[in-house]
Amino acid sequence: IFYYMAALNGLGPGTWVYAAGLAEDASVGARYLNSLYWAATTLTTVGYGDITPRSVKEKLVAIPLMILGVNMLGYITSSISNILQIRNASQQRIDAKKQMVREFLKDRGVPKTLALRINKFYHYVAMKEVRHDEKDIVAELPPKLRSRVLFHLYQDTIEKVPAFRDQHPDFLAMVVSNLRLEYYTKGDLVMFQADPPQGLYFIGEGELQVRVYEFNSEVEEASAQRATTADDLTAYHHVLHGTLQPPSYFG
Numbered sequence: 451i452f453y454y455m456a457a458l459n460g461l462g463p464g465t466w467v468y469a470a471g472l473a474e475d476a477s478v479g480a481r482y483l484n485s486l487y488w489a490a491t492t493l494t495t496v497g498y499g500d501i502t503p504r505s506v507k508e509k510l511v512a513i514p515l516m517i518l519g520v521n522m523l524g525y526i527t528s529s530i531s532n533i534l535q536i537r538n539a540s541q542q543r544i545d546a547k548k549q550m551v552r553e554f555l556k557d558r559g560v561p562k563t564l565a566l567r568i569n570k571f572y573h574y575v576a577m578k579e580v581r582h583d584e585k586d587i588v589a590e591l592p593p594k595l596r597s598r599v600l601f602h603l604y605q606d607t608i609e610k611v612p613a614f615r616d617q618h619p620d621f622l623a624m625v626v627s628n629l630r631l632e633y634y635t636k637g638d639l640v641m642f643q644a645d646p647p648q649g650l651y652f653i654g655e656g657e658l659q660v661r662v663y664e665f666n667s668e669v670e671e672a673s674a675q676r677a678t679t680a681d682d683l684t685a686y687h688h689v690l691h692g693t694l695q696p697p698s699y700f701g
Contacts, residue, residue, distance in 0.1 A: 455507040464505050493519040544576040567635075567679065574635045597623035604629065604652075611650075611699055637679045644675060650701040658694040663687070 456465035463469075472481050488501040492515050503512040551572050555565040588599055601608075601623040608614050608622055629652075634640055640651065643662060663686045665671040670686070677683050694700060 455503075455505065455511050458507060459505050465508065469504055470501055489515065492516055493522065495519050495523055548572060548576065571633070571635050571638075575633050593627070597627045600626040600629065606697065608652075637681060639678060639680065642675055642677070644671065647701055650699060652699045653694055653696045655696055658698075658700075660691040660694060660700075661688040662691060664689070 456468075459465050461468055470484060472484060484501060490496075491498050491501075492512065495516075503509045548569075551568065554560075555568060560568070588596055591599060601619065604626045605622070608626060614622060614625065634656075640658060641648065659680075661680075663674060663683060665674060665686060674683055674686060
């Protein structure tokens with residue numbers, strides 16, 4: 451359009467084409483290339499000034515293009531700023547939670563070994579922050595709507611349980627509404643072999659080893675029940691019965 455405005459004035463002395471020395475020897479392709487060059491520098495608000503509108507028609511084209519360029523730049527800058535603010539806000543929440551955990555461990559005099567395990571756990575959970583946000587969103591929904599959303603999210607997992615197959619959708623929605631998200635780091639004990647069942651567990655990611663430990667006395671077994679990780683049980687012999695992976699379940 452910028453070149454066309456100059457062409458309407460016959461590419462004479464009062465046009466940008468003439469001022470740029472493109473009126474006589476330059477090809478049409480070179481003139482259009484320079485037009486695109488001017489449009490790019492204007493839209494990006496660079497404005498080198500080597501090519502400028504001369505006639506009224508050229509200025510009428512330049513004015514809305516400059517306004518468009520400023521708005522585009524403002525929109526892009528604002529979008530990047532919003533993305534950075536969201537990311538920083540999420541990181542600030544994570545850092546605040548970690549700092550609170552560190553202060554708690556220090557104030558309560560938690561042993562160093564146990565404190566390291568707790569810090570390791572919260573570091574792992576921090577990487578799952580998005581899922582916590584999703585959980586909050588779902589929790590704010592009305593009961594009926596929340597059940598439907600949860601059923602949609604966990605339908606594939608629930609239907610793999612034989613007892614839940616061919617059940618009414620309302621019943622399955624009630625089941626998934628009672629699901630609770632839990633995280634475990636590598637080596638954590640999810641359930642000890644002498645523990646009473648705490649519910650039905652569905653494995654969402656990672657893998658879980660099924661071990662049966664052998665003890666020489668009830669005293670050893672009672673001592674082993676205080677373990678929180680597999681490292682606490684290295685002194686006892688065990689038999690590996692298999693490994694559970696998603697979408698396995700137990701309980």
